[in-house]
Amino acid sequence: MQKEKKHTEVLPGGFPNEETGSEIPEIQDLDVDQSDWGLIEKEIFIGRNLRQVVEKRPSAQRMDMVFVALCTRGSVLFKIDGQSFKAGRGSLILVAPGRMVQIEYLKENSNGIGIGITRNFLKNAIVEYSNLWSLMLEAQKQPLVRILPSETKLIENLHTQLLQASHLPERPFKFEMLRSLMQAAAYQMAMIVSSYMEVRPLDNNRDFNLYFRFTQAVAQNYRQSRRVDFYADKLCVTPKYLSASVKAVSGKTANRWIDEYVTVEARNLLRVSTHSVRQVSDYLNFPDASFFTKFFKKNTGLTPREFREKMRQQ
Numbered sequence: 001m002q003k004e005k006k007h008t009e010v011l012p013g014g015f016p017n018e019e020t021g022s023e024i025p026e027i028q029d030l031d032v033d034q035s036d037w038g039l040i041e042k043e044i045f046i047g048r049n050l051r052q053v054v055e056k057r058p059s060a061q062r063m064d065m066v067f068v069a070l071c072t073r074g075s076v077l078f079k080i081d082g083q084s085f086k087a088g089r090g091s092l093i094l095v096a097p098g099r100m101v102q103i104e105y106l107k108e109n110s111n112g113i114g115i116g117i118t119r120n121f122l123k124n125a126i127v128e129y130s131n132l133w134s135l136m137l138e139a140q141k142q143p144l145v146r147i148l149p150s151e152t153k154l155i156e157n158l159h160t161q162l163l164q165a166s167h168l169p170e171r172p173f174k175f176e177m178l179r180s181l182m183q184a185a186a187y188q189m190a191m192i193v194s195s196y197m198e199v200r201p202l203d204n205n206r207d208f209n210l211y212f213r214f215t216q217a218v219a220q221n222y223r224q225s226r227r228v229d230f231y232a233d234k235l236c237v238t239p240k241y242l243s244a245s246v247k248a249v250s251g252k253t254a255n256r257w258i259d260e261y262v263t264v265e266a267r268n269l270l271r272v273s274t275h276s277v278r279q280v281s282d283y284l285n286f287p288d289a290s291f292f293t294k295f296f297k298k299n300t301g302l303t304p305r306e307f308r309e310k311m312r313q314q
Contacts, residue, residue: 038166045116074110094139
């Protein structure tokens with residue numbers, strides 16, 4: 001049985017309180033050229049100069065939205081959940097919600113454009129949402145796609161149209177117009193991406209809806225509990241049914257999904273913070289540092305101290 005201690009709201013100094021974070025950042029908080037950015041009803045985030053954000057937020061960021069980025073110039077080395085990738089001009093980067101993104105190296109004069117879309121927008125505005133999400137599940141295995149020049153131009157045009165429309169004066173039907181543009185853009189990007197990877201249709205929409213709610217619950221409560229029965233209770237299903245549904249959609253059991261989510265968070269905290277292993281253990285709500293060390297080694301093959309030493313040597 002998994003040991004846990006009572007969850008506390010007291011955070012070690014320097015740790016972000018992610019539980020109260022928003023999916024889409026406030027553009028004014030980014031301290032960037034406002035003409036390069038657009039925000040639509042806090043549901044869609046459009047950026048023309050991604051280098052600005054990367055330089056101001058160099059640490060790893062957990063994406064709480066679907067994020068699509070296109071490298072338009074130069075190249076960039078980055079990690080998604082600890083796995084390394086290199087993108088050059090014409091590379092499309094696909095990031096599913098909950099993934100941890102870390103920019104390792106940005107070549108001089110490199111840049112890109114991006115669109116971030118909340119899960120709620122996709123669920124409410126996209127008719128074939130479950131099929132689109134099936135594509136994102138495949139993108140977790142293959143988050144980097146090298147597309148044709150003609151496809152690059154199409155995405156650049158879609159992005160420009162969305163950005164320009166987001167800056168139009170506030171008038172009746174503006175949001176409805178932007179929503180329709182985003183729907184069309186989402187389908188066109190999905191059409192491009194689907195030609196580069198095999199998309200497995202979801203057989204059971206009920207399983208998908210439960211999986212969607214489960215991933216949201218984990219993102220909100222991973223520090224409070226790592227037990228499947230905790231999430232099953234929140235979602236009003238049995239642990240067995242929850243695990244079967246999650247595995248049917250994602251290929252992983254609910255327990256494996258939770259452990260991987262917490263492991264990615266632990267790796268990031270150990271990599272970017274100077275806090276002790278005990279402080280990281282407390283922040284993630286483990287009973288003690290010894291239990292955290294066993295959990296971390298089971299999921300990474302390294303102890304927290306060994307992992308930190310390996311990061312220093314890279």
